[in-house]
Amino acid sequence: xxxxxxxxxxxxxxxxxxxxxxxxxxxxxxxxxxxxxxxxxxxxxxxxxxxxxxxxxxxxxxxxxxxxxxxxxxxxxxxxxxxxxxxxxxxxxxxxxxxxxxxxxxxxxxxxxxxxxxxxxxxxxxxxxxxxxxxxxxxxxxxxxxxxxxxxxxxxxxxxxx
Amino acid sequence: xxxxxxxxxxxxxxxxxxxxxxxxxxxxxxxxxxxxxxxxxxxxxxxxxxxxxxxxxxxxxxxxxxxxxxxxxxxxxxxxxxxxxxxxxxxxxxxxxxxxxxxxxxxxxxxxxxxxxxxxxxxxxxxxxxxxxxxxxxxxxxxxxxxxxxxxxxxxxxxxxxxxxxxxxxxxxxxxxxxxxxxxxxxxxxxxxxxxxxxxxxxxxxx
Numbered sequence: 505x506x507x508x509x510x511x512x513x514x515x516x517x518x519x520x521x522x523x524x525x526x527x528x529x530x531x532x533x534x535x536x537x538x539x540x541x542x543x544x545x546x547x548x549x550x551x552x553x554x555x556x557x558x559x560x561x562x563x564x565x566x567x568x569x570x571x572x573x574x575x576x577x578x579x580x581x582x583x584x585x586x587x588x589x590x591x592x593x594x595x596x597x598x599x600x601x602x603x604x605x606x607x608x609x610x611x612x613x614x615x616x617x618x619x620x621x622x623x624x625x626x627x628x629x630x631x632x633x634x635x636x637x638x639x640x641x642x643x644x645x646x647x648x649x650x651x652x653x654x655x656x657x658x659x660x661x662x663x664x665x666x
Numbered sequence: 667x668x669x670x671x672x673x674x675x676x677x678x679x680x681x682x683x684x685x686x687x688x689x690x691x692x693x694x695x696x697x698x699x700x701x702x703x704x705x706x707x708x709x710x711x712x713x714x715x716x717x718x719x720x721x722x723x724x725x726x727x728x729x730x731x732x733x734x735x736x737x738x739x740x741x742x743x744x745x746x747x748x749x750x751x752x753x754x755x756x757x758x759x760x761x762x763x764x765x766x767x768x769x770x771x772x773x774x775x776x777x778x779x780x781x782x783x784x785x786x787x788x789x790x791x792x793x794x795x796x797x798x799x800x801x802x803x804x805x806x807x808x809x810x811x812x813x814x815x816x817x818x819x820x821x822x823x824x825x826x827x828x829x830x831x832x833x834x835x836x837x838x839x840x841x842x843x844x845x846x847x848x849x850x851x852x853x854x855x856x857x858x859x860x861x862x863x864x865x866x867x868x869x870x871x872x873x
Binding site: 513514529530532533534553554560561562565599602603604613640641642644659 | 814
């Protein structure tokens with residue numbers, strides 16, 4: 505991990521300019537939404553826990569939900585000089601950490617987070633370039649504002665750039 | 667109770683006692699299982715923001731064995747039992763030395779070892795919940811335990827998401843235990859949902 509890397513916690517988000525970098529550690533069923541403007545070299549990363557703020561009463565923390573986190577992230581990136589029309593996305597996470605064999609909807613939260621994020625990006629006209637989602641293992645991700653590369657690291661399932 | 671912000675010092679004291687009794691019984695079962703004396707520290711009741719959650723557990727990326735048990739009936743929520751990977755290795759050696767050599771470092775566990783860890787989770791959660799049921803006169807039944815070996819944050823995301831639906835912070839009762847002989851340390855987390863927290867407190871005489 506490079507020294508100037510900004511750590512994004514659970515239900516948290518942040519943005520940076522080149523040569524900065526952002527990381528979020530141990531994504532499980534949560535989803536990491538990485539946005540990048542390659543013209544202005546501005547990167548943003550959100551670590552969301554739930555798909556939809558409108559379904560939940562207690563929704564003060566915007567970074568907790570896919571919908572409100574993405575809007576907030578775009579605003580923060582625009583402040584650093586990014587343009588919405590240049591934004592492109594990559595996402596990771598949404599694993600099912602425990603093998604629940606129930607069909608209980610709350611246990612499919614990883615899948616639901618991914619589905620909601622894809623739909624949301626489509627609605628915002630932000631192209632989704634790549635995704636590394638699902639399965640049953642955790643992921644640490646690093647997003648580099650220099651060139652938009654998105655590194656996925658796992659325990660026992662390799663590491664890769666997407 | 668609408669939010670954990672309404673909790674006062676007396677509530678925290680009571681919840682700490684809940685953890686003390688539950689984990690105390692579980693640790694006695696663990697000592698029997700391992701044939702070693704097991705020490706437990708005074709439980710902590712933690713109210714933390716999601717982004718700081720894994721700092722209580724050795725860092726977001728530390729590899730842990732997590733056993734998750736869903737609780738149902740009067741009290742609903744999760745119980746989680748977390749062991750650093752090295753401690754899980756020690757537990758397995760103590761439990762299964764006669765049957766299987768310990769796994770080499772970095773190797774995945776065999777099905778037999780995984781089943782032993784799940785059984786340990788079963789024994790510990792049953793004694794934890796059983797003693798709490800007696801104390802509160804509330805029925806709390808465990809589902810079969812589920813196991814995951816991964817980064818602490820990834821494992822914790824599962825109960826944290828449940829909290830995220832109702833709160834911006836997580837409240838959990840943490841009990842740390844240690845055994846001098848094998849150097850095992852671990853954590854119990856009792857994570858009832860918000861209505862169940864209120865029910866537990868009410869059963870103990872505070873609303």
